[in-house]
Amino acid sequence: MTSALRLSPRSSEVEGQALPPSMMERVTLIMDLFERPQTHLTLETVSRRTQLPRSTTHRILDQLVRLDWLRHTVAGYTLGRRALGLGGREIGHSALRAAAAPHLLELAVRTRMVVHLAVLDGPEVYYLDKVGGRAAVDIPSRVGGRAVAHCTGLGKAMLAWLSPEEIDARYAQPIECRTRHSIGSLDQLHRELGMVRRRNGLAIDRGECFPDLGCVGLALRGPDGPVGAISVVGDGRSSLELVAPVVVDTVRAVSEELFESARQDRVILH
Structure with a gap:
Protein backbone atom coordinates (compact mmCIF):
# COMPACT_ATOMS: atom_id res chain seq x y z
CA MET A 1 0.00 0.00 0.00
CA THR A 2 1.04 3.62 -0.46
CA SER A 3 2.13 5.85 2.38
CA ALA A 4 -0.52 7.37 4.60
CA LEU A 5 -2.75 10.01 2.99
CA ARG A 6 -1.88 13.60 3.85
CA LEU A 7 -4.83 15.98 3.94
CA SER A 8 -4.40 19.43 2.46
CA PRO A 9 -5.19 22.43 4.66
CA ARG A 10 -8.20 23.22 2.45
CA SER A 11 -9.70 19.74 2.82
CA SER A 12 -8.98 19.43 6.54
CA GLU A 13 -9.72 22.88 7.84
CA VAL A 14 -12.45 25.42 7.28
CA GLU A 15 -12.29 28.71 9.18
CA GLY A 16 -9.80 27.21 11.62
CA GLN A 17 -12.02 24.25 12.50
CA ALA A 18 -10.59 20.78 11.94
CA LEU A 19 -12.99 18.62 9.95
CA PRO A 20 -12.98 14.82 9.80
CA PRO A 21 -11.75 13.35 6.51
CA SER A 22 -14.22 11.96 4.00
CA MET A 23 -15.20 8.31 4.07
CA MET A 24 -12.84 7.55 1.18
CA GLU A 25 -10.00 9.28 3.02
CA ARG A 26 -10.75 7.32 6.19
CA VAL A 27 -10.75 4.03 4.27
CA THR A 28 -7.46 5.00 2.63
CA LEU A 29 -5.91 5.83 5.99
CA ILE A 30 -6.87 2.37 7.25
CA MET A 31 -5.90 0.36 4.16
CA ASP A 32 -2.50 2.07 3.99
CA LEU A 33 -1.58 0.40 7.29
CA PHE A 34 -1.66 -3.07 5.70
CA GLU A 35 1.73 -2.87 4.00
CA ARG A 36 2.13 -6.62 3.41
CA PRO A 37 -0.17 -9.62 3.09
CA GLN A 38 1.24 -10.92 6.39
CA THR A 39 0.33 -7.74 8.30
CA HIS A 40 -2.16 -8.30 11.14
CA LEU A 41 -3.46 -5.34 13.15
CA THR A 42 -5.90 -5.07 16.04
CA LEU A 43 -8.74 -2.56 16.23
CA GLU A 44 -6.81 -0.58 18.86
CA THR A 45 -3.71 -0.40 16.67
CA VAL A 46 -5.64 0.79 13.63
CA SER A 47 -7.50 3.42 15.68
CA ARG A 48 -4.29 4.70 17.28
CA ARG A 49 -2.27 4.89 14.06
CA THR A 50 -5.02 6.56 12.01
CA GLN A 51 -6.09 8.77 14.95
CA LEU A 52 -9.70 7.93 14.12
CA PRO A 53 -12.23 7.36 16.92
CA ARG A 54 -12.44 3.72 17.99
CA SER A 55 -16.15 3.48 17.14
CA THR A 56 -15.57 4.94 13.67
CA THR A 57 -12.63 2.62 13.09
CA HIS A 58 -14.65 -0.41 14.14
CA ARG A 59 -17.52 0.52 11.83
CA ILE A 60 -15.23 0.96 8.81
CA LEU A 61 -13.31 -2.23 9.54
CA ASP A 62 -16.57 -4.14 9.81
CA GLN A 63 -17.67 -2.84 6.42
CA LEU A 64 -14.32 -3.71 4.84
CA VAL A 65 -14.59 -7.23 6.23
CA ARG A 66 -18.13 -7.67 4.88
CA LEU A 67 -16.91 -6.52 1.44
CA ASP A 68 -13.90 -8.91 1.52
CA TRP A 69 -11.29 -6.13 1.46
CA LEU A 70 -10.13 -7.31 4.91
CA ARG A 71 -10.45 -10.48 6.99
CA HIS A 72 -10.90 -10.64 10.75
CA THR A 73 -8.84 -13.40 12.37
CA VAL A 74 -7.78 -14.34 15.88
CA ALA A 75 -4.56 -12.37 15.27
CA GLY A 76 -6.37 -9.24 14.10
CA TYR A 77 -7.37 -7.72 10.78
CA THR A 78 -5.51 -8.65 7.61
CA LEU A 79 -5.92 -8.23 3.85
CA GLY A 80 -8.88 -10.05 2.34
CA ARG A 81 -9.69 -11.69 -0.97
CA ARG A 82 -10.40 -8.50 -2.89
CA ALA A 83 -7.20 -6.75 -1.78
CA LEU A 84 -5.07 -9.81 -2.49
CA GLY A 85 -6.63 -10.08 -5.92
CA LEU A 86 -5.29 -6.62 -6.79
CA GLY A 87 -1.68 -7.77 -6.73
Whole structure:
Protein backbone atom coordinates (compact mmCIF):
# COMPACT_ATOMS: atom_id res chain seq x y z
CA MET A 1 0.00 0.00 0.00
CA THR A 2 1.04 3.62 -0.46
CA SER A 3 2.13 5.85 2.38
CA ALA A 4 -0.52 7.37 4.60
CA LEU A 5 -2.75 10.01 2.99
CA ARG A 6 -1.88 13.60 3.85
CA LEU A 7 -4.83 15.98 3.94
CA SER A 8 -4.40 19.43 2.46
CA PRO A 9 -5.19 22.43 4.66
CA ARG A 10 -8.20 23.22 2.45
CA SER A 11 -9.70 19.74 2.82
CA SER A 12 -8.98 19.43 6.54
CA GLU A 13 -9.72 22.88 7.84
CA VAL A 14 -12.45 25.42 7.28
CA GLU A 15 -12.29 28.71 9.18
CA GLY A 16 -9.80 27.21 11.62
CA GLN A 17 -12.02 24.25 12.50
CA ALA A 18 -10.59 20.78 11.94
CA LEU A 19 -12.99 18.62 9.95
CA PRO A 20 -12.98 14.82 9.80
CA PRO A 21 -11.75 13.35 6.51
CA SER A 22 -14.22 11.96 4.00
CA MET A 23 -15.20 8.31 4.07
CA MET A 24 -12.84 7.55 1.18
CA GLU A 25 -10.00 9.28 3.02
CA ARG A 26 -10.75 7.32 6.19
CA VAL A 27 -10.75 4.03 4.27
CA THR A 28 -7.46 5.00 2.63
CA LEU A 29 -5.91 5.83 5.99
CA ILE A 30 -6.87 2.37 7.25
CA MET A 31 -5.90 0.36 4.16
CA ASP A 32 -2.50 2.07 3.99
CA LEU A 33 -1.58 0.40 7.29
CA PHE A 34 -1.66 -3.07 5.70
CA GLU A 35 1.73 -2.87 4.00
CA ARG A 36 2.13 -6.62 3.41
CA PRO A 37 -0.17 -9.62 3.09
CA GLN A 38 1.24 -10.92 6.39
CA THR A 39 0.33 -7.74 8.30
CA HIS A 40 -2.16 -8.30 11.14
CA LEU A 41 -3.46 -5.34 13.15
CA THR A 42 -5.90 -5.07 16.04
CA LEU A 43 -8.74 -2.56 16.23
CA GLU A 44 -6.81 -0.58 18.86
CA THR A 45 -3.71 -0.40 16.67
CA VAL A 46 -5.64 0.79 13.63
CA SER A 47 -7.50 3.42 15.68
CA ARG A 48 -4.29 4.70 17.28
CA ARG A 49 -2.27 4.89 14.06
CA THR A 50 -5.02 6.56 12.01
CA GLN A 51 -6.09 8.77 14.95
CA LEU A 52 -9.70 7.93 14.12
CA PRO A 53 -12.23 7.36 16.92
CA ARG A 54 -12.44 3.72 17.99
CA SER A 55 -16.15 3.48 17.14
CA THR A 56 -15.57 4.94 13.67
CA THR A 57 -12.63 2.62 13.09
CA HIS A 58 -14.65 -0.41 14.14
CA ARG A 59 -17.52 0.52 11.83
CA ILE A 60 -15.23 0.96 8.81
CA LEU A 61 -13.31 -2.23 9.54
CA ASP A 62 -16.57 -4.14 9.81
CA GLN A 63 -17.67 -2.84 6.42
CA LEU A 64 -14.32 -3.71 4.84
CA VAL A 65 -14.59 -7.23 6.23
CA ARG A 66 -18.13 -7.67 4.88
CA LEU A 67 -16.91 -6.52 1.44
CA ASP A 68 -13.90 -8.91 1.52
CA TRP A 69 -11.29 -6.13 1.46
CA LEU A 70 -10.13 -7.31 4.91
CA ARG A 71 -10.45 -10.48 6.99
CA HIS A 72 -10.90 -10.64 10.75
CA THR A 73 -8.84 -13.40 12.37
CA VAL A 74 -7.78 -14.34 15.88
CA ALA A 75 -4.56 -12.37 15.27
CA GLY A 76 -6.37 -9.24 14.10
CA TYR A 77 -7.37 -7.72 10.78
CA THR A 78 -5.51 -8.65 7.61
CA LEU A 79 -5.92 -8.23 3.85
CA GLY A 80 -8.88 -10.05 2.34
CA ARG A 81 -9.69 -11.69 -0.97
CA ARG A 82 -10.40 -8.50 -2.89
CA ALA A 83 -7.20 -6.75 -1.78
CA LEU A 84 -5.07 -9.81 -2.49
CA GLY A 85 -6.63 -10.08 -5.92
CA LEU A 86 -5.29 -6.62 -6.79
CA GLY A 87 -1.68 -7.77 -6.73
CA GLY A 88 -1.34 -8.50 -3.04
CA ARG A 89 -0.75 -12.20 -3.67
CA GLU A 90 2.23 -11.43 -5.91
CA ILE A 91 3.55 -8.97 -3.33
CA GLY A 92 3.24 -11.68 -0.71
CA HIS A 93 5.11 -14.17 -2.88
CA SER A 94 7.89 -11.63 -3.46
CA ALA A 95 8.18 -10.94 0.26
CA LEU A 96 8.33 -14.66 0.98
CA ARG A 97 11.01 -15.27 -1.64
CA ALA A 98 13.07 -12.32 -0.43
CA ALA A 99 12.93 -13.46 3.19
CA ALA A 100 13.77 -17.06 2.28
CA ALA A 101 16.42 -16.62 -0.42
CA PRO A 102 19.64 -16.47 1.66
CA HIS A 103 18.43 -19.24 3.96
CA LEU A 104 17.55 -21.52 1.04
CA LEU A 105 21.07 -21.13 -0.33
CA GLU A 106 22.60 -21.92 3.06
CA LEU A 107 20.33 -24.98 3.38
CA ALA A 108 21.39 -26.24 -0.05
CA VAL A 109 25.07 -25.79 0.83
CA ARG A 110 24.75 -27.51 4.22
CA THR A 111 22.78 -30.51 2.95
CA ARG A 112 24.19 -30.69 -0.60
CA MET A 113 20.62 -31.32 -1.70
CA VAL A 114 18.08 -29.48 -3.84
CA VAL A 115 15.89 -27.05 -1.91
CA HIS A 116 12.35 -25.97 -2.78
CA LEU A 117 10.17 -23.09 -1.60
CA ALA A 118 6.46 -23.37 -2.44
CA VAL A 119 3.00 -22.15 -1.51
CA LEU A 120 -0.30 -23.99 -1.43
CA ASP A 121 -2.79 -23.28 -4.23
CA GLY A 122 -5.91 -25.41 -3.89
CA PRO A 123 -4.88 -29.08 -4.12
CA GLU A 124 -1.51 -28.14 -5.66
CA VAL A 125 1.79 -26.62 -4.63
CA TYR A 126 3.21 -23.72 -6.63
CA TYR A 127 7.02 -23.54 -6.69
CA LEU A 128 8.42 -20.09 -5.86
CA ASP A 129 12.10 -21.01 -5.75
CA LYS A 130 14.50 -23.86 -6.39
CA VAL A 131 18.14 -23.93 -5.26
CA GLY A 132 20.74 -26.61 -5.74
CA GLY A 133 23.26 -25.80 -8.44
CA ARG A 134 23.90 -28.49 -11.02
CA ALA A 135 22.02 -31.08 -8.99
CA ALA A 136 18.80 -29.11 -9.53
CA VAL A 137 18.80 -30.08 -13.21
CA ASP A 138 18.12 -33.70 -12.28
CA ILE A 139 14.99 -32.83 -10.24
CA PRO A 140 11.85 -32.58 -12.46
CA SER A 141 10.49 -29.40 -10.93
CA ARG A 142 10.73 -25.74 -11.93
CA VAL A 143 10.08 -22.29 -10.53
CA GLY A 144 6.54 -21.37 -11.56
CA GLY A 145 5.61 -25.04 -11.91
CA ARG A 146 3.09 -27.04 -9.93
CA ALA A 147 2.69 -30.46 -8.35
CA VAL A 148 -0.18 -32.24 -6.62
CA ALA A 149 0.09 -31.29 -2.97
CA HIS A 150 -0.71 -34.65 -1.36
CA CYS A 151 2.18 -36.30 -3.23
CA THR A 152 4.89 -33.92 -1.98
CA GLY A 153 6.52 -33.23 1.35
CA LEU A 154 5.90 -29.51 0.75
CA GLY A 155 2.20 -30.03 0.18
CA LYS A 156 1.62 -32.42 3.06
CA ALA A 157 3.50 -30.07 5.41
CA MET A 158 1.03 -27.28 4.58
CA LEU A 159 -2.12 -29.41 4.32
CA ALA A 160 -1.48 -30.77 7.82
CA TRP A 161 -2.39 -27.40 9.35
CA LEU A 162 -5.72 -27.00 7.56
CA SER A 163 -8.99 -28.13 9.11
CA PRO A 164 -10.39 -31.55 8.11
CA GLU A 165 -13.33 -29.76 6.48
CA GLU A 166 -11.02 -27.69 4.29
CA ILE A 167 -9.09 -30.80 3.26
CA ASP A 168 -12.37 -32.44 2.24
CA ALA A 169 -13.30 -29.36 0.20
CA ARG A 170 -9.95 -29.26 -1.60
CA TYR A 171 -10.20 -32.95 -2.46
CA ALA A 172 -13.83 -33.16 -3.49
CA GLN A 173 -12.69 -34.89 -6.68
CA PRO A 174 -11.01 -38.36 -6.71
CA ILE A 175 -7.41 -38.17 -5.51
CA GLU A 176 -4.78 -38.43 -8.24
CA CYS A 177 -1.98 -40.98 -7.83
CA ARG A 178 1.36 -40.10 -9.42
CA THR A 179 3.22 -43.30 -8.51
CA ARG A 180 2.46 -46.61 -6.81
CA HIS A 181 3.56 -44.98 -3.53
CA SER A 182 1.14 -42.04 -3.79
CA ILE A 183 -1.70 -41.50 -1.33
CA GLY A 184 -4.80 -42.86 -3.05
CA SER A 185 -7.79 -41.96 -0.89
CA LEU A 186 -9.11 -39.18 1.31
CA ASP A 187 -9.05 -41.42 4.39
CA GLN A 188 -5.41 -42.27 3.73
CA LEU A 189 -4.61 -38.58 3.31
CA HIS A 190 -6.19 -37.70 6.65
CA ARG A 191 -4.18 -40.45 8.37
CA GLU A 192 -0.97 -39.19 6.76
CA LEU A 193 -1.64 -35.59 7.79
CA GLY A 194 -2.26 -36.76 11.35
CA MET A 195 1.16 -38.41 11.29
CA VAL A 196 2.72 -35.16 10.02
CA ARG A 197 1.23 -33.27 12.96
CA ARG A 198 2.55 -35.89 15.39
CA ARG A 199 6.03 -35.32 13.90
CA ASN A 200 5.72 -31.61 14.78
CA GLY A 201 4.97 -30.70 11.18
CA LEU A 202 7.68 -32.66 9.37
CA ALA A 203 6.35 -34.25 6.19
CA ILE A 204 8.23 -36.96 4.32
CA ASP A 205 7.72 -38.10 0.74
CA ARG A 206 9.39 -41.25 -0.59
CA GLY A 207 8.69 -41.73 -4.27
CA GLU A 208 5.14 -40.38 -3.99
CA CYS A 209 5.55 -37.64 -6.60
CA PHE A 210 8.57 -38.80 -8.60
CA PRO A 211 9.94 -42.37 -8.55
CA ASP A 212 13.25 -42.78 -6.72
CA LEU A 213 13.09 -39.26 -5.25
CA GLY A 214 12.23 -38.29 -1.71
CA CYS A 215 11.95 -35.11 0.30
CA VAL A 216 11.36 -33.77 3.78
CA GLY A 217 9.34 -30.59 4.16
CA LEU A 218 8.16 -28.20 6.85
CA ALA A 219 5.58 -25.43 6.64
CA LEU A 220 6.08 -21.75 7.35
CA ARG A 221 3.13 -20.99 9.63
CA GLY A 222 1.65 -17.54 10.10
CA PRO A 223 -1.18 -16.37 12.39
CA ASP A 224 -3.78 -17.76 9.95
CA GLY A 225 -2.05 -21.01 9.02
CA PRO A 226 0.59 -22.08 6.49
CA VAL A 227 1.93 -19.37 4.17
CA GLY A 228 4.48 -21.59 2.45
CA ALA A 229 6.83 -24.52 2.95
CA ILE A 230 10.48 -25.45 2.47
CA SER A 231 11.82 -28.88 1.54
CA VAL A 232 15.03 -30.64 0.61
CA VAL A 233 14.98 -33.27 -2.13
CA GLY A 234 17.26 -36.23 -2.66
CA ASP A 235 17.47 -39.96 -3.21
CA GLY A 236 14.31 -41.61 -1.91
CA ARG A 237 16.37 -44.42 -0.40
CA SER A 238 18.50 -42.06 1.71
CA SER A 239 17.95 -41.27 5.38
CA LEU A 240 16.01 -38.07 4.86
CA GLU A 241 15.27 -37.76 8.57
CA LEU A 242 18.95 -36.89 9.15
CA VAL A 243 18.54 -33.50 7.44
CA ALA A 244 15.27 -32.69 9.24
CA PRO A 245 16.95 -30.59 12.01
CA VAL A 246 18.59 -28.37 9.38
CA VAL A 247 15.24 -27.87 7.65
CA VAL A 248 13.69 -26.94 11.01
CA ASP A 249 16.44 -24.35 11.62
CA THR A 250 15.89 -22.86 8.17
CA VAL A 251 12.13 -22.58 8.56
CA ARG A 252 12.59 -20.96 11.96
CA ALA A 253 15.02 -18.38 10.53
CA VAL A 254 12.74 -17.51 7.61
CA SER A 255 9.69 -17.25 9.88
CA GLU A 256 11.47 -14.86 12.22
CA GLU A 257 12.33 -12.56 9.33
CA LEU A 258 9.00 -12.88 7.53
CA PHE A 259 6.79 -12.22 10.55
CA GLU A 260 9.02 -9.68 12.31
CA SER A 261 6.69 -6.76 11.60
CA ALA A 262 3.68 -8.69 12.90
CA ARG A 263 5.51 -9.43 16.15
CA GLN A 264 6.48 -5.78 16.51
CA ASP A 265 2.84 -4.77 16.17
CA ARG A 266 1.91 -7.12 19.01
CA VAL A 267 4.76 -5.86 21.20
CA ILE A 268 3.62 -2.24 20.78
CA LEU A 269 0.24 -3.10 22.24
CA HIS A 270 1.66 -4.40 25.53
